[in-house]
Amino acid sequence: MNALNVAVAGLGTVGRETVRLLRARRAELKEHLGAELRLVAVADRGAAREARGLGLPASVALYRDPLDMARRAEADLFVELLGGLDAPKRFALSVLGRGKALVTANKRLLAHAWPEITGAARAGGARLAFEGSVAGGIPVLRALELSFSGDRVLGVDGILNGTTNYILSRGEEGLSPQDALKEAQILGFAEKDPAMDLSGQDAAQKLSVLAGLVTGGWLKPGTFPVTGIEAVSSRDLTFARERLGMAVRLVASLRFSGKPGAPAVEASVAPTMVPMGHPLAAVRRQYNALLVHTASAGDLMFYGKGAGAGPTASAVLADVFVLARDIRGGLPAAASTARRLALTSPDHAISSYYLRLEVLDRPGALARIADALADAGVSIAAIHQDQTSGRRSVPVMIVTHRASRGAFNNALKRILSLAAVKPEHCAMRIMA
Ligand SMILES: NC(=O)c1ccc[n+]([C@@H]2O[C@H](COP(=O)([O-])OP(=O)(O)OC[C@H]3O[C@@H](n4cnc5c(N)ncnc54)[C@H](OP(=O)(O)O)[C@@H]3O)[C@@H](O)[C@H]2O)c1
Structure with a gap:
């Protein structure tokens, strides 16, 4: 031929x-x-x-x-x-x-x-x-498909959406999310309608493809938790950087488990705080990266331009x-097998959390928030109240000790039902 x-x-x-x-x-x-x-x-x-x-x-x-x-x-x-x-x-x-x-x-x-x-x-x-x-x-799929054939891929953490990464990393430099989005649109890599990017759905689709490639099973969109960056504000980015030494990234994660032939996966997309020294914090502007965790080769990071002609x-x-x-070469097509993919709940995953709330200036409000966290078994590591005078509500930033995602979410639900707490809030996992 x-x-x-x-x-x-x-x-x-x-x-x-x-x-x-x-x-x-x-x-x-x-x-x-x-x-x-x-x-x-x-x-x-x-x-x-x-x-x-x-x-x-x-x-x-x-x-x-x-x-x-x-x-x-x-x-x-x-x-x-x-x-x-x-x-x-x-x-x-x-x-x-x-x-x-x-x-x-x-x-x-x-x-x-x-x-x-x-x-x-x-x-x-x-x-x-x-x-x-x-x-x-970035040649991540071929690496995942072939390069770890003698190894076991335990999980991946990826920055898979250039638009949101541009907004978050320009935000670290002091630009508001709205201005950073405009800039990305002018530069031509953010869509006119950025809803799929901002909502995390674009990253979630890519996560489905990654899960399918590694396991052979279908990680159906809509079946795993996806949070976008809409609620992340300049205040959160500044607090993360100045008080916690953290960067905020939209992290798409998979953790593989199960037995050979019966794979299981835990999947999520969410804005996440990562320590400044973490490799994902070094991924800025419209760049993408995939951190692959393997059993034998350890952690490997793939980095480069995630889109563009x-x-x-x-x-x-x-x-x-x-x-x-x-x-x-006359090679037969790879005989992929269709597998049922079991989803494991991310509720048991343990980490610290950041939570920003808008709290009405009422006596006892903070005590009730602390009670809701304590009742769910989540302890507070630090609490910070912005001294903004002349406002009916004040932003309150809370950092928790390590807790399960399920416990944190239960506490959050109760906190948001309190009369003194406004609905707008931002919650993020803090990566160790
Ligand atoms: N752009 C990127 O940076 C990027 C990065 C990674 C992956 N991708 C993927 O690559 C694919 C192509 O993206 P793109 O940015 O090149 O898209 P695009 O600029 O919109 O190009 C798609 C082309 O296909 C034509 N087309 C679509 N449906 C058609 C139909 N039913 N019959 C005839 N022509 C049709 C469109 O014509 P009309 O304009 O007339 O509709 C257009 O010329 C997408 O799946 C995208 O997700 C893109």
């Missing part, structure tokens, strides 16, 4: 750069692979316009409908860079159903349709790769290269 045919669906930010790199690096790729990677088809609503812009030759077939291309293009390898859920799902199922290899960078597709997509790959004996779907250009296209092309190499 002297050439492998490639078809790309979606010529937006990542698709255009993927096609550009595929053509610009043709000679190097051919030398490394021992065969040419030949672009034979592209699909996009604006395929004709984009093809002109990219200077594609007439030999590249143009489709407006990706599904049409999935059914008809004579390609060995299809790349899905459409974004969204329904059209990519139809495209992926059609490609995999034909037994063709699929590369995608679509975390939403994988998180929400994991059983169908991996099931179709299995049934069709098709290859599937999705390095670009998590942490952009260049980093993501680099990951997509790496997938294309690896799958093409396997096809050429």
Whole structure:
């Protein structure tokens, strides 16, 4: 096989750069692979316009409908860079159903349709790769899939969303969350509608992909606790830095347990205080990182740009290269197994907590808050009340000793039901 045919669906930010790199690096790729990677088809609503812009030759077939291309293009390898859920799902199922290899960078597709997509790959004996779907250009998935084959991955802690990390780390430099978001939007890496990022849902989808890759099971979105950064204020960031020597990061965590063949996982996404000396505190601006905890190799950190045309296209092309190499080598597609994934509750996890409350200036209010914590078995390590005069309510910052997440949440529920405590609050785990 002297050439492998490639078809790309979606010529937006990542698709255009993927096609550009595929053509610009043709000679190097051919030398490394021992065969040419030949672009034979592209699909996009604006395929004709984009093809002109990219200077594609007439030999590249143009489709407006990706599904049409999935059914008809004579390609060995299809790349899905459409974004969204329904059209990519139809495209992926059609490609995999034909037994063709699929590369995608679509975390939403994988998180929400994991059983169908991996099931179709299995049934069709098709290859599937999705390095670009998590942490952009950082090769975390291949490392998790292959590099720890002789080891055991115990868990991961990741900064998987560039927008929220930009807001939190610029906040440390004194910028308000609102201004930091505006800045990120002007710089072009935060979405116009940042809701998925701010709410933690984007990081949660990436966590589902990571869990699926490590365990073979489906970590269904919506089944594990996800907290965004909406409640984190400049006051929290300043208090963390100046009083506690901590940085705040949106940390996506997995802890693996269970037996071989019957995996279990504890998953969460939440703003978390991390000591300034912790490797995740050194991850600033739009950068991403994944700290992998293993049984034998210890802790390893992967760091780099988590999004953008260049980093993501680099990951997509790496997938294309690896799958093409396997096809050429006649390797059978990896026989992934569909496993039921048991979820363990994070309620038993032990750590210290930070809690900021808005408390009405009433006698006995602090005592009632302390009682609620004590009744749940949570003891206070420090309490700080901001001396803001002329306000009906004052911010109160509490740091607890180590307690279970369940106990802390029980106390929090009771505290928020107190008449003297306003609903707005910020609660964060403090990483040791
Ligand atoms: N951008 C990043 O930094 C980044 C990083 C990691 C992963 N990803 C993932 O990569 C994928 C692509 O992202 P992107 O930023 O390149 O998206 P994008 O700029 O919106 O590009 C998607 C392209 O596909 C076209 N398209 C979508 N649905 C179509 C359909 N049903 N029929 C025909 N054309 C269709 C769009 O056309 P219209 O514009 O006309 O809709 C657009 O040209 C997504 O899954 C994303 O999550 C992106």
